[in-house]
Structure formats: C-alpha cells, structure tokens
Amino acid sequence: MGLEHIKVIAFDADDTLWVNEPFFRKAEQDFCDIFASHLPKDQVNEMLFSTQMKNLPLYGYGIKPFTLSLIETAMDITGGQLDGDIVAQLLQKGKEMLETPVVLLEGIEETLAVLATKYRLVMATKGDLLDQERKLIKSGLQHFFHHIEIVSDKTEKQYTQLVRHLDIQPHEFLMVGNSLKSDIVPVLAMGGHAFHIPYETTWVHEMIEEEITHPSFKTFAQAREILAYL
Template identity: 45%
Template sequence: MSKIALIGFDADDTLWKSEDYFREAEATFLEIVGRYEDVSASAQALYAIQSRNIALFGYGVKGMVLSMIEAAVEFTNARISAKDIHRIVEIGKAMLDHPVELLPGISDAVRQVAESYPLVLITKGDLFHQERKVAVSGLTEVFQRIEIVSEKNEASYERLFKEFAVDPAEFLMVGNSLRSDIAPVIELGGMGIHVPYHVTWVHEHAEISAGIERFRTAHSAADIPAMIQALAESPTP
C-alpha cells in the first residue's frame, strides 16, 4: 500500500514557463533606466527593492511593476519621464497577457500521476493572474484543489495538511523552487521532488541537506511518475 495520501504540484516553472518572462521584463526595464544612469549594479538594487516590497505587494507581475516604478524613480533621481513610466506599466500588461506555455512532457506526467493519487495545485502570486493561467492550462480537472497562497511556507502547508486530514509524512510536493516547494515540506516531515528549471529567481534559492531519502531530483517531467512510485514504496524513515 502506498504511503502517499496527497501530492502537491507547483505551477510557475513546474507546469508552465514563467521566470523567462520576468527576466525579459527586467532586461527591458534596465534598458529603459539605462538611458538615464549607469545600470551595472541596478539588477541587484532592483532585487533589493522587490524583496523589501514583498510584504506589501506580494509576489507576481503587479508587485514587480510597482517595484520597478519605485526603482526607476530612485535610480534616475526622479528624472525618469512619464513616457518611460508608462513603458514600465506596459511591460507588466504584456506579461499578464502572455500565453500559458506548458513545459515539455508535464501534461502527460501530471495526468499519469493523477490516475493513482489525489492532486492539489499550490501556487503563489497575483490571484487574478494565477487563476487565469490555471484556467487556460488545460490541467484544471486533474487537481482536486487549486490553492493560491500569499506565501509558501511551513504554515501554508500545515493548513493544507489539516484541511485534507493528512499527516505530513503522507504528503509529497513537486516543484522547481527549493525554498518554496521543497524545503518547508521536508522540514515538516513530508517528501519532495525538485524539478529544476533552467533559470530561477534568486529569492527562491535554498539548500537541502544531502542524503535525505524523502528528497529526490527529477531532471525531466518524464521522470516524475517513477520517482513518486519509488518514494511511495520506499521504507518509512
């Protein structure tokens, strides 16, 4: 009998592309402010402003755009034009309108896993934007619950365990972010499969101790079902 009672999947950069668009937006932003000042250190300064604002704006495109506007005023000593502020707003609008591009093989992998286990989608970010992406992804029906949270930390996962009446040891999380998807679950006693994406926001970096049997790394979506099965059949630590 499987020891897994519930499986969670992350959304951005696990099911579909996301961080690529943020990197492109950042590059366009730096090109705009670069007309006013040297931007050699601006990427790090922008991240500092974004990190400071997460508690106010949350994650996602809208919070990023507000931080970009604040940064643009700061970097240019308030010399940035209204036209260029508008360009920054347009960056955000374009991102919100991006099509949802599923990652290779992930649809088949998720559907295969859903044949054996109940699934929940757990993502963070702007509510309206995330709801739209989920709705057009074509995967809505495979998930028993869609959870859009302000932060993915131990408290968020503990609420999920309570709602689904599952023990942490019976839960497995699949995602690209060690910080948000894997580390909190491992810390609570659950299982995690890290699916690295080719680019990850620095805010999501973390370390997982080597040798933890409850933690695996999948280098492609096709590896996920077999890894889940292996974890389900592995001896309880």
C-alpha cells in the same frame, strides 16, 4: 515512511507546470536597457532586486507587484524625475506579461494524466490570485486538480495548514516543484515528501546554498521521470 503511503501530490505552478521566470528576466533586461544611460546594468538590477525585497511583505509575489517595483526603482534611478512616458512603458510591460500565453513544460500534461488516476492532485502555488487563476485556466490543466491552493508565501506553517485541510498526515503528502526554498525545504521540515525538478532559470530569491540530503527528497530532470517512482 515511504512513498507507498502518499495520498496527495501537490504541484507548484510557475516553472513546474508552465514557463514563468524567463518572462521576468526579459522584463528586467528591458528595464536595464531603458536606463542604460543612467547606470550600469548590474547596478540597475541590484536596485530593482532591493526594491522587490523591500516590497515583498507589502505586495507579495507576482507580475503586479513586480510592475510596481519597476516604477519605484525607476523613480529612485531618476531622483523622482521620472518621465510619464516611461511610466506608461513600464505599465504596458506589466500588462504584456499578464497577457503572455501559457506554455506548458515538457511532459507535464502526460505526467498529471497518469498520476490523477492514482492520487489526489493539488496545485499549490504562491503569487497573485487573479494571475494564477488566469494561467491555470489558460493551461487547460485545471481538470487534473482536486484542490487549488494559492498563497502569499510558502512556509512550513502554510503546508501544515494545507495538509490539515486535505485531511491527511504529513507523510501522506508529496510536493513537486522547482524551488528548493519554497517547494522543498518547508515540506521536508513538516514531515512530507518533496521532489525537486530544477528549471533552467531560477530567481535568486528562491535559491539556497546548502545541499539537501534527506530520505524523503529526490531530484529529477523532467516531470515524467517521477512516474517511475510512483
């Protein structure tokens, strides 16, 4: 079924509505700098990523889990002899990330304004509930959305439940996001439509190797480009 059947358009939040990933990359660089005298940068990054992957099932996504993983990795690097000042420094880094101003991506506000006149709009994102709610309020975009969905992870099952909650069929649902792994693949598997808007920086965990060729999938450079198709 084609785009003419779309009733609901869902938007991812981080790096689709507003800037997010560069703040994590900066924090990782700062972390590597702190322990530059202990290990090479690549090794520190590998240890941090491994810790994050191990902790995902327990902590989920977001700045607070990231901060806990920073501290745990620092403990591993120092053999459990982590200085209290470093712990305080890492905790402060997490707080600074939580207090970072929300920067909207180019064209997103005007795109939502147009689409909201024709469709029900949903924000569908994963991560920490309090942090995502905070960013949404700071963004000034909340009035565009009919429904807010913040989940621990984005899977085909989660999207199917969302579609049922919205009382529509999968082919009446369109997801817009920057992550092929989280925003595109599970939606297409469910039977929905998916628009990919790549962001300049993507976390390696959100990357996939296979090329997507699907009649319900399109890629755009910027959000406003989708207006020509809807």
